[in-house]
Amino acid sequence: xxxxxxxxxxxxxxxxxxxxxxxxxxxxxxxxxxxxxxxxxxxxxxxxxxxxxxxxxxxxxxxxxxxxxxxxxxxxxxxxxxxxxxxxxxxxxxxxxxxxxxxxxxxxxxxxxxxxxxxxxxxxxxxxxxxxxxxxxxxxxxxxxxxxxxxxxxxxxxxxxxxxxxxxxxxxxxxxxxxxxxxxxxxxxxxxxxxxxxxxxxxxxxxxxxxxxxxxxxxxxxxxxxxxxxxx
Amino acid sequence: xxxxxxxxxxxxxxxxxxxxxxxxxxxxxxxxxxxxxxxxxxxxxxxxxxxxxxxxxxxxxxxxxxxxxxxxxxxxxxxxxxxxxxxxxxxxxxxxxxxxxxxxxxxxxxxxxxxxxxxxxxxxxxxxxxxxxxxxxxxxxxx
Numbered sequence: 001x002x003x004x005x006x007x008x009x010x011x012x013x014x015x016x017x018x019x020x021x022x023x024x025x026x027x028x029x030x031x032x033x034x035x036x037x038x039x040x041x042x043x044x045x046x047x048x049x050x051x052x053x054x055x056x057x058x059x060x061x062x063x064x065x066x067x068x069x070x071x072x073x074x075x076x077x078x079x080x081x082x083x084x085x086x087x088x089x090x091x092x093x094x095x096x097x098x099x100x101x102x103x104x105x106x107x108x109x110x111x112x113x114x115x116x117x118x119x120x121x122x123x124x125x126x127x128x129x130x131x132x133x134x135x136x137x138x139x140x141x142x143x144x145x146x147x148x149x150x151x152x153x154x155x156x157x158x159x160x161x162x163x164x165x166x167x168x169x170x171x172x173x174x175x176x177x178x179x180x181x182x183x184x185x186x187x188x189x190x191x192x193x194x195x196x197x198x199x200x201x202x203x204x205x206x207x208x209x210x211x212x213x214x215x216x217x218x219x220x221x222x223x224x225x226x227x228x229x230x231x232x
Numbered sequence: 233x234x235x236x237x238x239x240x241x242x243x244x245x246x247x248x249x250x251x252x253x254x255x256x257x258x259x260x261x262x263x264x265x266x267x268x269x270x271x272x273x274x275x276x277x278x279x280x281x282x283x284x285x286x287x288x289x290x291x292x293x294x295x296x297x298x299x300x301x302x303x304x305x306x307x308x309x310x311x312x313x314x315x316x317x318x319x320x321x322x323x324x325x326x327x328x329x330x331x332x333x334x335x336x337x338x339x340x341x342x343x344x345x346x347x348x349x350x351x352x353x354x355x356x357x358x359x360x361x362x363x364x365x366x367x368x369x370x371x372x373x374x375x
């Protein structure tokens with residue numbers, strides 16, 4: 001059984017319905033925002049595709065971790081930083097749907113819960129940290145954002161499982177510690193990897209697609225101006 | 233340019249080192265099945281907390297073997313990598329062609345072209361109007 005998302009059928013029906021209901025408004029909002037973005041900035045389509053592709057690649061890479069198990073990154077930090085979280089919600093949900101339908105990884109009944117962790121809370125948390133760290137420079141902020149987006153996803157998964165399956169003696173807190181130990185600790189090195197890979201992609205974007213980053217507000221005019229004073 | 237390539241390679245190396253380190257350090261030693269998925273472990277933990285829980289829904293399609301599953305994961309990674317590669321191919325090519333358009337449209341802006349009163353040094357630009365660029369070309373991006 002491959003890692004990470006809550007497996008098909010492993011959430012009680014009530015929880016499955018509740019998480020789906022919680023995720024649905026975010027997904028609808030994201031679809032509306034995505035449609036507007038594509039209409040208003042048709043030239044953004046290419047970079048949108050690239051952000052979705054980044055999420056696709058990273059969530060297919062199962063990487064060994066220090067706990068002796070494997071997990072995979074999420075790749076949601078990049079899209080959240082470039083296009084803001086609502087659009088990343090749609091891209092992340094598409095990736096989850098692909099994996100649920102074709103790979104028996106995650107599931108349809110748990111799609112709502114998995115989308116809530118990977119496509120909603122992860123991108124929003126990552127984006128918030130990115131904005132908070134933006135004053136320290138673009139690349140440190142990108143690293144922090146991607147790291148947090150990745151790690152938060154798995155913390156939310158732990159909370160979801162602990163709510164559904166509290167420990168018989170220690171209750172919710174004991175179960176949270178147990179699931180957190182499995183998911184979150186495994187995920188720390190992977191979150192670092194994801195941060196580094198996201199920084200790499202943003203570096204490549206800055207050198208070859210600076211005008212895209214300017215239009216999206218990721219780069220500011222003065223960043224480019226100071227950069228171009230340095231002889232190429 | 234050289235330095236930025238070095239930095240990019242260092243980033244990739246760091247990621248590779250992070251992935252290989254657990255294998256080298258033997259983090260999986262002493263486990264029945266080392267380096268399985270962490271959600272398999274989560275299912276074990278679920279069984280401990282709720283011994284009578286039965287999954288109430290199963291996947292509509294399940295890859296019939298580990299090989300086919302890994303093939304589908306490889307396909308997912310390949311599609312994603314292909315799109316990413318295409319994107320960077322497009323933007324790099326666009327960027328490489330852009331400086332030519334800029335200097336053709338504005339002869340005075342280039343560092344080497346001096347619009348001196350006499351003796352046009354460049355034979356390629358006989359007049360002030362750019363001969364090679366169609367008028368529909370968008371204004372110089374990224375300046």
